[in-house]
């Protein structure tokens with residue numbers, strides 16, 4: 001039997017009559033990257049919010065490491081290894097890079113928060129900027145800092161909502177490389193919502209396609225890309 005680090009089972013979130021997410025099931029294996037794609041409004045961000053505990057489920061269940069966390073709040077899920085990044089909103093511009101990663105780590109209460117922060121900074125190639133204030137970093141570096149803040153305390157699952165938005169092709173490629181390395185070196189599993197199709201199909205082990213709050217296809221990137229329904233609904237016939 002596969003040992004899933006994350007399972008969402010028949011998850012639904014309705015806002016009055018709007019079925020933002022309506023019966024979505026997906027899994028993540030250890031070290032796996034699952035890309036989530038779909039047109040605007042398909043329900044991808046809502047699924048992320050459902051899994052992190054930010055939105056209450058209308059129906060369904062979320063399991064983390066085999067345990068039901070549906071009743072747990074955001075903080076408790078984070079303590080149990082489920083982390084997300086916030087696209088720079090969590091960064092303090094005036095604070096030095098190392099300081100804020102250490103503070104974030106301190107909140108997670110690892111054995112040694114300085115060592116934890118150091119490891120995260122090294123993994124994301126930010127050690128050379130550790131003594132600079134965050135607002136002096138380049139855009140791509142700030143994204144890596146955001147990722148660093150999500151990685152303190154060694155989470156097992158990382159949820160990323162459009163981490164490449166606004167990055168240049170080179171910066172996206174760079175961040176994708178870091179994500180892929182994280183999954184093999186740190187055994188982190190990643191759920192990746194991203195509009196950059198080259199990134200999604202390039203680094204995902206599996207891809208899930210959403211339309212109108214439901215999953216219309218999932219599987220290996222090549223199979224999903226070739227699926228006629230996906231091409232018609234989302235990628236366009238030229239994809």
Ligand SMILES: Nc1ncnc2c1ncn2[C@@H]1O[C@H](COP(=O)(O)OP(=O)(O)OP(=O)(O)O)[C@@H](O)[C@H]1O
Pocket residue numbers: 015018019020021038039040041042043044045046047
């Ligand atoms: N708080 C809310 N109240 C009512 N409807 C909402 C709310 N949040 C989201 N929705 C609706 O739920 C649906 C799914 O939205 P969601 O943001 O999850 O889609 P998405 O796939 O992430 O889109 P995008 O790619 O544009 O970010 C949309 O129809 C949206 O208008």
